[in-house]
Amino acid sequence: MGRTLAEKVWEQHVVRRAEGEPDLLYIDLHLIHEVTSPQAFDGLRMAGRPIRRPELTIATEDHNVPTVRGPISDPVSRVQVETLRKNCAEFGVRLYPMGDAGQGVVHIIGPQFGLTQPGMTIVCGDSHTSTHGAFGGIAFGIGTSEVEHVLATQTLPAYRPKTMAIEVSGTLPAGVTAKDLILAIIAKIGTGGGQGYIVEYRGEAIRALSMEGRMTVCNMSIEAGARAGMIAPDETTLEYLKGRPHAPAGADWDAAVEYWKTLTSDEDAVFDTVVEIDATTLTPFVTWGTNPGQGAPLGASVPDPQDTDDPAAAARALEYMGLAAGTPLRDVRVDTVFVGSCTNGRLEDLRAVADVLRGRQVVTRTLIVPGSMLVKLQAEQEGLHEVFKAAGAEWREAGCSMCLGMNPDTLAPGERSASTSNRNFEGRQGKGGRTHLVSPQVAAATAVTGKLTAPADL
Amino acid sequence: MDAFTTHTGRAVPLRRGNVDTDQIIPAVWLKQVSRTGFEKGLFSAWREDPAFVLNNPAYEGASILVAGPDFGTGSSREHAVWALQQYGFRVVIAARFGDIFRNNSTKMGLLPVVLPAAVVEALQSAVEADPSLEVTVDLEGRQVRWGGEAVGFEIDDYTRWRLMEGLDDIGLTLRNADDVTVYENGRQPWLPTTV
Numbered sequence A: 001m002g003r004t005l006a007e008k009v010w011e012q013h014v015v016r017r018a019e020g021e022p023d024l025l026y027i028d029l030h031l032i033h034e035v036t037s038p039q040a041f042d043g044l045r046m047a048g049r050p051i052r053r054p055e056l057t058i059a060t061e062d063h064n065v066p067t068v069r070g071p072i073s074d075p076v077s078r079v080q081v082e083t084l085r086k087n088c089a090e091f092g093v094r095l096y097p098m099g100d101a102g103q104g105v106v107h108i109i110g111p112q113f114g115l116t117q118p119g120m121t122i123v124c125g126d127s128h129t130s131t132h133g134a135f136g137g138i139a140f141g142i143g144t145s146e147v148e149h150v151l152a153t154q155t156l157p158a159y160r161p162k163t164m165a166i167e168v169s170g171t172l173p174a175g176v177t178a179k180d181l182i183l184a185i186i187a188k189i190g191t192g193g194g195q196g197y198i199v200e201y202r203g204e205a206i207r208a209l210s211m212e213g214r215m216t217v218c219n220m221s222i223e224a225g226a227r228a229g230m231i232a233p234d235e236t237t238l239e240y241l242k243g244r245p246h247a248p249a250g251a252d253w254d255a256a257v258e259y260w261k262t263l264t265s266d267e268d269a270v271f272d273t274v275v276e277i278d279a280t281t282l283t284p285f286v287t288w289g290t291n292p293g294q295g296a297p298l299g300a301s302v303p304d305p306q307d308t309d310d311p312a313a314a315a316r317a318l319e320y321m322g323l324a325a326g327t328p329l330r331d332v333r334v335d336t337v338f339v340g341s342c343t344n345g346r347l348e349d350l351r352a353v354a355d356v357l358r359g360r361q362v363v364t365r366t367l368i369v370p371g372s373m374l375v376k377l378q379a380e381q382e383g384l385h386e387v388f389k390a391a392g393a394e395w396r397e398a399g400c401s402m403c404l405g406m407n408p409d410t411l412a413p414g415e416r417s418a419s420t421s422n423r424n425f426e427g428r429q430g431k432g433g434r435t436h437l438v439s440p441q442v443a444a445a446t447a448v449t450g451k452l453t454a455p456a457d458l
Numbered sequence B: 001m002d003a004f005t006t007h008t009g010r011a012v013p014l015r016r017g018n019v020d021t022d023q024i025i026p027a028v029w030l031k032q033v034s035r036t037g038f039e040k041g042l043f044s045a046w047r048e049d050p051a052f053v054l055n056n057p058a059y060e061g062a063s064i065l066v067a068g069p070d071f072g073t074g075s076s077r078e079h080a081v082w083a084l085q086q087y088g089f090r091v092v093i094a095a096r097f098g099d100i101f102r103n104n105s106t107k108m109g110l111l112p113v114v115l116p117a118a119v120v121e122a123l124q125s126a127v128e129a130d131p132s133l134e135v136t137v138d139l140e141g142r143q144v145r146w147g148g149e150a151v152g153f154e155i156d157d158y159t160r161w162r163l164m165e166g167l168d169d170i171g172l173t174l175r176n177a178d179d180v181t182v183y184e185n186g187r188q189p190w191l192p193t194t195v
């Protein structure tokens, strides 16, 4: 019987397999940041253990960093960032600190440097590590105990998850983005639908996506409960990778490409579960509730809780969101628009926002936060920042920012946002804040009208 | 981590599904660089509501959390586990758990017990009716018992053994360090390094 892509990559990384034990998996790349690593370094120090392979580890400062120039004003955040610096210096880990041209959100910088490659195993103390699966590797989030484990051993004990294929047939209609697609997928399978699975996204609509769009899709696998999402590498992948600083070059490139070409699910491979989606039926999609599965097409209305799978949860969500059932989503007024995060903070996203904002004015507070310093530089080289500023939006430094509100970029209680990030949980963007997850295009159009809006409505 | 064999204590019913780790401990609490003091952040937004179940004095000192399905979804923050443990919980019972949360729990010795949704609801009703009800979670016998009830649960042998012995995963892996070296010697030379 043939093997799935996930099975091939997994098998390639098994260091040790013993009856009645989880597999011991080798980890090719370990990304760390300031929030989930300090206790892991403490653990190493207490046990007197070194990092086994510091050169397979990379660190950045992203969650706490301010997105306006200058030092970190919150002393607790500052200590956390300084702790990362000390730990990286002590243990010999390459760090991209605030202000460095290579700094950025952890899941943006890996691909941007060419460190994220097909067939690799990649982990990070962050659930959106699934992003890196867009290149055809197995990438998943881990907790701090596991961060320590990887630092000490460059391996992780793990049971192989089941496999799920999400087949997206047809092509996405004009104006429908990778973000709309993944929001629709999560609404369909639910926030727990992917629990225990590695998802492989397949089909015509997936093949047609750019690498940036594929990263947006894989990024939100965890919002459907799946620890990892992946897409088989193809010409689009190779084109993106070629020439990046850490990508193989010369004869190494040829050898790598030869191997990468084997990284597809075999024709006769069998998935444990198959989900089918027809891309041609999709429209811009937004969330109305307090988990990413509580979403609907922008053209729909806020649902009646009785019509949902879990009426009690939906009623609670509407109460928190301050929404009445039956209200057209296009009538929902928004105070703040946030463009950024590891879901939609890449150059392509910023270009899409600029295309909508060009020659228009925003009527909401609008924060545009590039996912990395390199994205910022590239956007400025294209003059996108001028478009943003002319429209009245704020153009910021790179970081996680309002995606989770650990820095000063937060919502006030009751404040409502349209956000290109990935989580609309209660209080995620600031205590009492209300989040609607949207695509960059919808975010930009919403900033122009002050209500949830698609560019086609303008 | 502390070994876990059997635990008996009182239980708190948390009748909500999809309790994500941002609710268990909001991001503002994650700035600490130490491993202690997270109990103050546990459900901190919800605890401001006097009607929230953890504010009910009848459940003070309870050590078993009986939650709705999909407990611990979302962010990978292990701080959620630390907060629950430091608050005094030894066990969380739910019909389904977020994968990363469940993994983090077993690394720390917080026992995640999966029971069918109907059983979880029955247990919630039982502790609502009688908050002083003693519940026993028997990892050795893979069973939860309360009143006259006894319900089995599944957990893989390896994780159970590790929890019962209180073993540290890193120490176990380092026993196989030679296997890691052998594997490393066979890795493709073109795989990237970060330097």
Ligand code: SF4
Pocket: A062, A063, A105, A106, A107, A126, A128, A341, A342, A343, A399, A400, A403, A404, A421, A422
């Ligand atoms: S941008 Fe948001 S989701 Fe991504 S790593 Fe930062 S906080 Fe996490």
